[in-house]
Amino acid sequence: MVGIKELAQKTGFSITTVSRALAEYSDVSAETRAFIRQTAREIGYQPNEVARQLRRQRSNTLGLIIPTYDHSFSEGFFSQLLHGIGDAAGDARYDVLISARSPGDDELEAYKRIVGGNRVDGIILARTRQHDPRIAYLKQVGHPFVVSGRTAPDEIPDFPYIDVDSQAGIYAVTQHLIAHGHRQIGLILPPPDVAYTDYRRRGYADALSDAGIAYQNEWVFSGDLRRSGGYQGMYHLLDHHPTLTAVVCSNDLMALGAMQAAQALGRIVGRDIAVVGFDDLFDAEYAHPPLTTVRQPIYEIGRRLVDLLIGIIQGHPPQETQILLPTELIVRESCGTHIGKGG
Amino acid sequence: MVGIKELAQKTGFSITTVSRALAEYSDVSAETRAFIRQTAREIGYQPNEVARQLRRQRSNTLGLIIPTYDHSFSEGFFSQLLHGIGDAAGDARYDVLISARSPGDDELEAYKRIVGGNRVDGIILARTRQHDPRIAYLKQVGHPFVVSGRTAPDEIPDFPYIDVDSQAGIYAVTQHLIAHGHRQIGLILPPPDVAYTDYRRRGYADALSDAGIAYQNEWVFSGDLRRSGGYQGMYHLLDHHPTLTAVVCSNDLMALGAMQAAQALGRIVGRDIAVVGFDDLFDAEYAHPPLTTVRQPIYEIGRRLVDLLIGIIQGHPPQETQILLPTELIVRESCGTHIGKGG
DNA sequence: GTGAAAGCGCTAACAT
DNA sequence: ATGTTAGCGCTTTCAC
Numbered sequence: 001m002v003g004i005k006e007l008a009q010k011t012g013f014s015i016t017t018v019s020r021a022l023a024e025y026s027d028v029s030a031e032t033r034a035f036i037r038q039t040a041r042e043i044g045y046q047p048n049e050v051a052r053q054l055r056r057q058r059s060n061t062l063g064l065i066i067p068t069y070d071h072s073f074s075e076g077f078f079s080q081l082l083h084g085i086g087d088a089a090g091d092a093r094y095d096v097l098i099s100a101r102s103p104g105d106d107e108l109e110a111y112k113r114i115v116g117g118n119r120v121d122g123i124i125l126a127r128t129r130q131h132d133p134r135i136a137y138l139k140q141v142g143h144p145f146v147v148s149g150r151t152a153p154d155e156i157p158d159f160p161y162i163d164v165d166s167q168a169g170i171y172a173v174t175q176h177l178i179a180h181g182h183r184q185i186g187l188i189l190p191p192p193d194v195a196y197t198d199y200r201r202r203g204y205a206d207a208l209s210d211a212g213i214a215y216q217n218e219w220v221f222s223g224d225l226r227r228s229g230g231y232q233g234m235y236h237l238l239d240h241h242p243t244l245t246a247v248v249c250s251n252d253l254m255a256l257g258a259m260q261a262a263q264a265l266g267r268i269v270g271r272d273i274a275v276v277g278f279d280d281l282f283d284a285e286y287a288h289p290p291l292t293t294v295r296q297p298i299y300e301i302g303r304r305l306v307d308l309l310i311g312i313i314q315g316h317p318p319q320e321t322q323i324l325l326p327t328e329l330i331v332r333e334s335c336g337t338h339i340g341k342g343g
Numbered sequence: 344m345v346g347i348k349e350l351a352q353k354t355g356f357s358i359t360t361v362s363r364a365l366a367e368y369s370d371v372s373a374e375t376r377a378f379i380r381q382t383a384r385e386i387g388y389q390p391n392e393v394a395r396q397l398r399r400q401r402s403n404t405l406g407l408i409i410p411t412y413d414h415s416f417s418e419g420f421f422s423q424l425l426h427g428i429g430d431a432a433g434d435a436r437y438d439v440l441i442s443a444r445s446p447g448d449d450e451l452e453a454y455k456r457i458v459g460g461n462r463v464d465g466i467i468l469a470r471t472r473q474h475d476p477r478i479a480y481l482k483q484v485g486h487p488f489v490v491s492g493r494t495a496p497d498e499i500p501d502f503p504y505i506d507v508d509s510q511a512g513i514y515a516v517t518q519h520l521i522a523h524g525h526r527q528i529g530l531i532l533p534p535p536d537v538a539y540t541d542y543r544r545r546g547y548a549d550a551l552s553d554a555g556i557a558y559q560n561e562w563v564f565s566g567d568l569r570r571s572g573g574y575q576g577m578y579h580l581l582d583h584h585p586t587l588t589a590v591v592c593s594n595d596l597m598a599l600g601a602m603q604a605a606q607a608l609g610r611i612v613g614r615d616i617a618v619v620g621f622d623d624l625f626d627a628e629y630a631h632p633p634l635t636t637v638r639q640p641i642y643e644i645g646r647r648l649v650d651l652l653i654g655i656i657q658g659h660p661p662q663e664t665q666i667l668l669p670t671e672l673i674v675r676e677s678c679g680t681h682i683g684k685g686g
Numbered sequence: 687g688t689g690a691a692a693g694c695g696c697t698a699a700c701a702t
Numbered sequence: 703a704t705g706t707t708a709g710c711g712c713t714t715t716c717a718c
Contacts, residue, residue: 004696014704017705020698027703046455046456046459048461048696049456049461050460050461050462051461052697054394054397054694055696055697055698056697059393061440068429068433076422079425086411087411087443089443095457096441097439099433116389117391118344118391118392118393118394119392119438281625282419286631287629287630290631346712356689357688358689358711359691359713359714360689362714363687363713366713371687372687372688375687390712391710391712394713395713397711398711399713687718688718689717690718691716692716693712693713697708697710701704702704702705
């Protein structure tokens with residue numbers, strides 16, 4: 001392995017001069033710099049990034065820790081988020097360190113190792129839960145971090161985050177259903193410890209309430225964020241409340257499972273029952289039937305998280321460090337907009 | 344930041360002893376070890392990973408460089424591969440360093456920086472192209488690496504890789520179509536520089552040839568790996584060769600685009616024209632109509648790449664370092680198995 | 687069983 | 703414009 005010492009020897013200059021020539025310092029003569037750079041190329045010198053990191057006390061790397069146990073990855077959300085993160089980080093010449101840890105490991109350990117171990121300049125936290133211990137830890141150690149999502153509505157979100165306004169999103173889609181004649185609308189939520197669960201419930205409850213419909217706890221089901229959760233939810237809801245004409249699901253994958261369950265129970269989605277999702281798939285248009293969903297700018301969230309984080313790292317955070325992005329209602333076939341319409 | 348020095352001071356032992364106590368050396372007395380470990384926990388000591396890496400000359404990190412320019416991420420393949428990689432790496436207590444670089448940057452630079460810069464113990468190379476310069480570079484510097492995919496069939500694959508036997512996969516699906524009466528079958532390929540393109544072409548050509556059908560160059564179209572490529576391909580093929588009854592697409596996303604184009608041209612997929620994909624989506628079952636596809640064990644590939652790479656890094660590579668995994672034909676509605684059948 | 691000292695490869699004061 | 707020197711925080715001989 002050729003190091004800076006070899007390069008210094010080869011060029012006849014000192015290590016210092018070589019280092020500064022390569023770093024474009026102005027106090028190195030143009031010829032010297034050119035010569036050194038040329039020689040570096042010739043002998044294939046590549047600075048040892050680890051040594052540089054140790055010395056400069058920064059890594060130009062952003063961290064992202066993924067909990068593998070809950071199948072985050074297969075939700076699509078994570079993939080798209082990572083896509084945005086990767087692109088924006090690349091543009092800013094940052095790398096991304098991913099650490100996936102399974103349930104056995106204490107999740108917080110991973111954060112301590114990565115953050116306390118000086119491996120990253122900042123960290124992106126995703127999939128917030130209620131009273132998230134990771135947020136508490138990062139606030140305590142004072143390491144730069146940004147959060148995809150928020151804490152639950154009853155907690156004070158005193159940290160930089162970017163979230164989608166899912167309460168408004170669920171409100172809009174529920175209202176849409178109501179406007180098209182639905183009165184008995186079910187809701188399939190994620191597990192209660194997921195931070196955004198309560199925002200979803202509120203948006204749904206508000207829409208019902210504003211339309212003079214009573215919120216009923218039995219119309220709400222909590223399931224895992226995968227197809228299975230949607231399947232179980234729809235099965236349960238239709239089993240106990242066969243008069244429901246619509247069900248709002250917390251993500252597209254669950255909506256697919258819900259549609260499957262509805263079909264298994266003899267309901268035609270889009271005719272007997274409306275099913276809506278919450279953006280998660282790369283493209284819910286080609287689902288069968290095409291899925292009505294609340295679109296979230298996931299890729300955009302990833303990009304902006306990185307910009308925000310880098311701003312914080314470099315000491316020039318933007319005015320706005322708590323950002324709520326709007327959703328967009330995409331109405332497609334599964335919505336069954338004709339149900340109850342005019343009679 | 345609390346370092347080993349502070350811990351040494353606090354416990355009254357030397358830095359050396361502290362280091363060894365934490366590393367479970369046997370020549371530290373049990374009580375000393377317990378005491379040091381306890382104190383470490385109390386004052387929140389976290390070893391500086393960067394310093395440790397510099398000293399030990401390894402990082403316990405695997406690298407993955409993603410070319411952002413060709414939308415690799417949105418192909419689904421990458422997401423699933425990364426999922427497998429992340430899980431397996433996590434299980435082996437390795438982190439994953441992701442570097443996404445856009446076209447402006449010389450791609451090879453990223454490899455040199457990451458590999459030459461000692462940031463990773465091994466690197467995973469994906470999306471191989473014909474005469475891939477990255478493979479040449481990695482072979483030359485002798486850094487541990489594994490490849491997802493192979494070089495083109497006319498190159499010597501003298502490096503560890505895991506690929507799917509796409510030639511056999513395409514052969515199988517083409518044969519399936521032929522068995523169900525199709526005689527005029529189109530093929531939509533990726534751009535020619537993608538390494539596996541020729542395997543696909545061969546599988547397709549072999550199936551035709553074995554059935555006594557002449558390979559026709561005009562039935563083959565090359566397009567980008569996204570929906571647009573499939574759309575253009577199908578549009579072009581049906582435009583020039585309206586008698587085609589089936590089209591094989593190189594991935595599911597392209598197949599979706601192809602189905603869309605067929606529908607735009609007034610063809611009913613599954614009745615007038617059969618469309619088949621090559622596994623890429625998280626679940627092609629819910630496409631409309633449900634997509635016939637050649638399933639690849641993508642997640643599995645990711646996992647095995649990591650196992651293989653770690654084996655190489657640690658000096659105990661398995662017997663088999665060039666692995667071809669089988670595909671599985673999944674027949675669904677879009678296949679139109681009734682076409683030409685018995686009539 | 688424990689400590690002193692060298693050094694991983696680099697950067698950045700501080701000389702000159 | 704260039705060189706000397708002191709670390710960054712840790713691991714690992716080597717002594718005792």
